[in-house]
Amino acid sequence: MTWLLVALMLVVAAAGLLRWRRPAWYWLTFGVTLAALRVLVRYGSVMDACGLTVPAPRWRLALARMADRPVPSPRAPRILRVRPTRTGLVLRLKLRPGQDAFDVSASADRLRHSFGMYGVTSRELRSGVVELRMTGYDVLRRVQMPSLAADTGPMRVPVALREDGSVHYRDYRAVPHALTLGATESGKSVYQRNLVAGLAPLNVALVGIDCKQGVELFPLARRFSALADNPDTAADILDALVAHMEDVYRLIRSHQAISVSVPDAEIAADIWDLPEDIRPVPVVVLVDEVAELALFANKEQEKRRDRIITALVRLAQLGRAAGIYLEICGQRFGSELGKGITMLRAQLTGRTAHRVNDETSANMAFGDISPDAVLAAITIPAEARGVAIAGDSTGGWHRIRAPHTSLRQALNLCNKHADRTPHLPGLDAFRPALNTPAPVPAPAVESAPAAA
Numbered sequence: 001m002t003w004l005l006v007a008l009m010l011v012v013a014a015a016g017l018l019r020w021r022r023p024a025w026y027w028l029t030f031g032v033t034l035a036a037l038r039v040l041v042r043y044g045s046v047m048d049a050c051g052l053t054v055p056a057p058r059w060r061l062a063l064a065r066m067a068d069r070p071v072p073s074p075r076a077p078r079i080l081r082v083r084p085t086r087t088g089l090v091l092r093l094k095l096r097p098g099q100d101a102f103d104v105s106a107s108a109d110r111l112r113h114s115f116g117m118y119g120v121t122s123r124e125l126r127s128g129v130v131e132l133r134m135t136g137y138d139v140l141r142r143v144q145m146p147s148l149a150a151d152t153g154p155m156r157v158p159v160a161l162r163e164d165g166s167v168h169y170r171d172y173r174a175v176p177h178a179l180t181l182g183a184t185e186s187g188k189s190v191y192q193r194n195l196v197a198g199l200a201p202l203n204v205a206l207v208g209i210d211c212k213q214g215v216e217l218f219p220l221a222r223r224f225s226a227l228a229d230n231p232d233t234a235a236d237i238l239d240a241l242v243a244h245m246e247d248v249y250r251l252i253r254s255h256q257a258i259s260v261s262v263p264d265a266e267i268a269a270d271i272w273d274l275p276e277d278i279r280p281v282p283v284v285v286l287v288d289e290v291a292e293l294a295l296f297a298n299k300e301q302e303k304r305r306d307r308i309i310t311a312l313v314r315l316a317q318l319g320r321a322a323g324i325y326l327e328i329c330g331q332r333f334g335s336e337l338g339k340g341i342t343m344l345r346a347q348l349t350g351r352t353a354h355r356v357n358d359e360t361s362a363n364m365a366f367g368d369i370s371p372d373a374v375l376a377a378i379t380i381p382a383e384a385r386g387v388a389i390a391g392d393s394t395g396g397w398h399r400i401r402a403p404h405t406s407l408r409q410a411l412n413l414c415n416k417h418a419d420r421t422p423h424l425p426g427l428d429a430f431r432p433a434l435n436t437p438a439p440v441p442a443p444a445v446e447s448a449p450a451a452a
């Protein structure tokens with residue numbers, strides 16, 4: 001008997017320790033069973049308390065009256081399926097007549113604490129069927145991407161975890177161009193690094209523009225087909241990309257055998273319609289610290305700036321069908337950066353905002369999409385680096401966080417897939433030198449005096 005008691009106490013202590021230190025492991029060992037039992041046992045009373053029940057149908061009430069039986073109790077939505085997941089539970093519910101999906105989503109917070117879960121979100125799958133996604137712990141605190149996540153398509157990479165425990169994908173064919181905003185040290189570069197790591201194993205050319213002297217992207221150079229660390233090279237690379245885009249369109253037209261008199265705007269095909277053996281490789285252009293490209297101090301730099309913005313706008317407007325996708329990161333991206341910026345922003349459909357310091361910055365990402373997302377972006381706490389709000393032009397948004405991929409991990413992955421780096425004909429001149437270590441001149445920066 002004593003042994004049994006000791007063993008029980010040990011199990012309870014182990015569960016408590018796991019729950020505190022390793023919530024993900026706790027969930028997989030004890031949490032999932034306890035939570036499933038709790039939800040199933042409390043289901044009826046919780047739904048009743050949350051106002052998610054409807055009275056029994058009239059014929060049953062009449063039958064009960066005639067048979068002198070107790071009045072049938074109100075009915076909650078029927079559970080179609082309970083599915084345990086790595087991070088929580090997924091309940092599929094069939095609504096009763098008279099209920100709607102909004103009732104359930106409005107009660108999400110009440111359901112969350114009534115069932116003792118960490119988070120509850122709901123969405124309508126089809127008419128009358130609602131999915132409740134519950135998480136058992138804060139999945140964004142220490143992001144662990146599921147190793148079998150790879151539901152990757154030709155241009156679809158898992159990049160972050162959503163707060164409901166599902167994987168957030170960056171799908172270039174659905175959303176060709178994207179903008180990532182955030183205050184300094186909010187996690188933009190780590191997010192971009194995750195994208196590079198996700199794209200590295202795919203058959204895609206990467207072009208990088210990193211005006212922070214290349215500190216973020218140059219270590220990953222072996223997987224890049226072209227890299228720029230200053231606005232002058234960036235301008236040349238973007239011009240070369242516009243020329244590449246025109247070549248791709250000519251290729252598509254020659255394959256279509258449409259006569260040259262057909263105007264460009266009428267070309268409906270894109271590279272994905274071409275047979276695989278002649279299909280040009282898609283190109284993802286990653287721009288970090290975009291404001292550096294749009295700032296100028298003299299006339300000459302102003303000319304360069306106009307050249308860069310014009311090329312970016314052209315790529316954003318026409319690049320998709322030629323398989324050129326833009327991924328732009330910056331701290332702010334508004335009209336104060338000059339003409340052409342809002343026009344470029346309008347083409348960047350995918351929006352992600354890390355922590356921002358003011359509402360105007362959040363508006364640059366979501367002002368034209370969803371006011372709720374603006375509020376969510378400015379309320380991200382400063383210590384939650386990497387947490388971001390990701391939305392799209394459909395008005396939906398999610399709280400996401402990318403895994404903390406270190407530069408070393410990304411570098412190893414890029415080196416592993418270095419042989420996949422394609423040569424882009426017009427961009428060979430900008431391919432980083434690989435065999436010799438990049439000669440970085442010693443900086444004329446004074447180091448801090450050592451402590452005595």
Ligand SMILES: Nc1ncnc2c1ncn2[C@@H]1O[C@H](COP(=O)(O)OP(=O)(O)OP(=O)(O)O)[C@@H](O)[C@H]1O
Nearest residue numbers: 183184185186187188189190385386401402403404
């Ligand atoms: N997803 C994440 N999970 C955990 N920590 C993160 C995450 N993203 C970023 N961080 C932390 O925040 C720090 C700053 O991130 P990052 O360099 O990406 O910021 P940034 O927005 O690019 O800043 P800057 O504008 O100054 O370049 C990282 O060194 C890392 O410690």
Ligand SMILES: [Mg+2]
Nearest residue numbers: 188189216288
């Ligand atoms: Mg950065």
